[in-house]
Amino acid sequence: MRILSPVGERRQFVEKQIDRGAQGSVIGLVNNGFGNEIANVFFKRLQELLLAKSQVSQVSIWRKPMFTRPSPEHLIDEVASVSQQAVVGLCA
């Protein structure tokens, strides 16, 4: 008996080769956008620590407009246009 796999294929993405060193780079932090104020405190503190203890030149924070939806493309483009590295996080 021959049967077929039910699992979906996925598109292949090519990861860009980037220099992952933090020195002198701009880091983007994207707050998932969950309502709790703790998230704002968390991201602000992370920004302070990165600036104080790493040799990054800048840490910018964005917030997703709706925490249950993926980031809109314009936000992704904006983050990518100014950041060498980006971290998306949730704090609850």
Next chain:
Amino acid sequence: MQFTSEPVDVDDYHAAVELFFERGWTDGLAIVPPTEDLVEAMIRASDREPHEEIGEIPPVQGIATIEKLAVNSVMAGCRPEYFPIVIAAVEAMLEPEHNLNGVQTTTHCCVPLVIVNGPIATQLKFNASDGVFGNGFRANGTVGRAIRLILWNLGGNIPGEVDKSTQAHPGKWSFCVAEKEDASPWQPFHVERGIETGKNAVTVFSCEAPHSVLCYGTVKQMLASLVSSLSTLGSNNVQAMGETLVVLNPWQARQFHKEGWSKPEIRVYLWEHARCRLGSIREVDALGIADQFWPSWVEKENDDYLVPITERPRNIHIVVAGGETYFAALCPGWGGLGGFAVTKEIRQTQEV
């Protein structure tokens, strides 16, 4: 017919079922092995090409080709004539307002409910009467399960992995009903939502399991019961608005109709009366999410302001289904976070 899915050769039916369990290709129940001939029959019942892409099922982003939808529909036990309904339901779930990515990953228990309308519901023997949310009917059971298997195999909706639903609900096995149009005094649900009378359609709405409401007697008594059940502080609708579903049984619908109530009038009444005091919502809103969903006209500084459960009356959906007894059902939505109702016409090429 040329397939692109990985073929697997097995000795017999039991070996096929065990293989699907071993590979994590099924939802915890046995399946019908998707042999090439069964998959081909499923695809031929639609007017689509096997390699046509409907979209990607989030969050894993498996590509939903007609072939993959057919494989999963065979596994669920669908008859080929059900397949256009499955396709339309997938198209509906993938509309941005449904936010399937969020539905698949939320900690809330919401599950996409498929509501079938039009002549096809009777022709294919969908249950719209006694026990409408329950078991016993192949059409409801297998169309609902096909959706589940598609969300599982293409979207990766596996509990504890990307599916973070805290307790989930039994609709995750299968969640499909039809409206009892021939016993309803009102316009069918899909027609209210813009589909031409006589056409077939599915609506997908992500919601909680049905909550029973003892809802009997006069219109005044029934409305009081519904208002109380809709406006409980723990509901996502109360804290984050969005949409909700009220399922009236045909007897209740006729009682409302006899006393001159239309569906829009019931919606307005429920919207005006099913409210919670703003200060009481704030007291329980430890996550601090309510403010994000209240429109500007909500008096946010007034603790005594009565906040409605939805932003507007039309976000309270009313469907007629079930047996003719004393009970109604409520299926609260996920709130303003997504899972909103989307209706799609069913494209059929064959008479059923």
